Amino acid sequence: MSNVDRDPILLTPGPLTTSLATKTAMLRDWGSWDSSFNAVTARVRERLTAIISGRDTHVCVPMQGSGTFSVEGAVNTLVPRDGHVLVLINGAYGKRLARLTEMMGRRLSTFETADDVPTTAADVARALDADASITHVGLVHCETSTGILNPLAEIADVVASRGRSLIVDAMSSFGALAIDARKIPFDALIAASGKCIEGPPGMGFVFVRRSVIEQCAGRSTSLALDLYDQWTYMERTMQWRYTPPTHVVVAVDAALEQYIAAGGQAARYRRYAANCEALISGMTEMGFKVFLDARVQAPIIVTLHAPADPKYAFKPFYDEVRKRGFILYPGKLTQVETFRVGCIGAIGPEEMRHAVNAVRDSLRALGINMGVATAGTPRATATARAA
Numbered sequence: 001m002s003n004v005d006r007d008p009i010l011l012t013p014g015p016l017t018t019s020l021a022t023k024t025a026m027l028r029d030w031g032s033w034d035s036s037f038n039a040v041t042a043r044v045r046e047r048l049t050a051i052i053s054g055r056d057t058h059v060c061v062p063m064q065g066s067g068t069f070s071v072e073g074a075v076n077t078l079v080p081r082d083g084h085v086l087v088l089i090n091g092a093y094g095k096r097l098a099r100l101t102e103m104m105g106r107r108l109s110t111f112e113t114a115d116d117v118p119t120t121a122a123d124v125a126r127a128l129d130a131d132a133s134i135t136h137v138g139l140v141h142c143e144t145s146t147g148i149l150n151p152l153a154e155i156a157d158v159v160a161s162r163g164r165s166l167i168v169d170a171m172s173s174f175g176a177l178a179i180d181a182r183k184i185p186f187d188a189l190i191a192a193s194g195k196c197i198e199g200p201p202g203m204g205f206v207f208v209r210r211s212v213i214e215q216c217a218g219r220s221t222s223l224a225l226d227l228y229d230q231w232t233y234m235e236r237t238m239q240w241r242y243t244p245p246t247h248v249v250v251a252v253d254a255a256l257e258q259y260i261a262a263g264g265q266a267a268r269y270r271r272y273a274a275n276c277e278a279l280i281s282g283m284t285e286m287g288f289k290v291f292l293d294a295r296v297q298a299p300i301i302v303t304l305h306a307p308a309d310p311k312y313a314f315k316p317f318y319d320e321v322r323k324r325g326f327i328l329y330p331g332k333l334t335q336v337e338t339f340r341v342g343c344i345g346a347i348g349p350e351e352m353r354h355a356v357n358a359v360r361d362s363l364r365a366l367g368i369n370m371g372v373a374t375a376g377t378p379r380a381t382a383t384a385r386a387a
């Protein structure tokens, strides 16, 4: 069946392709004061918290807006105004976390590794032991700008053993990669509706350790992003403070119902891993090279080197693939020409194989040579000459 007469499949890490049931959940209007809507909000918070087994330790505070609003809310609500945050960076989202921390007026230090190098627990131990004034550590679990996975559990242990507080941006990993609050010590973990839960974009949520958020009154320098206020208001009234994204909330509720019915986090991980495997094997067979080492590649989004052929440019390539029913994602690296393909969304390995075929047909249509080392291709000749 052709995809051309339908919406294209989004191979992007949010917004992503949602199921029909999730889309149709948005066909109703809800009053934000109505008890039936408040019950949906309560169920969503409960189901989200269950995914990290956080019921005994953490509260789920939903927040209007894209994921960054929740990251900013978490930093601004948790970190005291004289706090000092060490942000661990190996990509654009780490840089964004550092930038917003500074803009919220908190003292900032950074530890940066290359885009393809995970931060290690030893790096963090060294940085914390060298500076006793650091109160908080900010970590991006899966850095979506490449797809690299940082070792959350090991880093969390180091931060906890030194008595500091950990804030985790788990936006693109939550729901797909196992995160158990009973085993991994963190004070805040942030994710959003339009990623691995497979809802529409429009709300974020922060899991905050209950004993921590209880101490956070009056810290925020922002009215709208004050998680403490949002939390206490919601506990008191069952309602969102300020207009809720009603359609998004009910769609997330529907998405969570499907998530649970399909087997929860373990099943989601398996499907994404199968998507990632189908993508990488098909693309490498065609001659593409994956940017990251397989050991640090999360099955969320894959960064691929652009074809070396000078005829290649991302925009025409994107347009050709789009004509065939798939939306790719541009690269986010400054040093090397890359593009990205998301493995997440309401799709399976069959769609990934179709996507690989769409890429193959697009390259052919554009006359782009992948330079696979077969006799007669220009690349093979050039390599032979160079040798």
Ligand SMILES: *Cc1c(COP(=O)(O)O)cnc(C)c1O
Pocket: 013, 014, 066, 067, 068, 069, 071, 093, 140, 142, 143, 144, 169, 170, 171, 172, 192
């Ligand atoms: C998607 C994402 C965010 C949030 O980005 P928004 O554009 O605000 O939704 C933050 N961090 C990571 C790692 C992400 O993947």
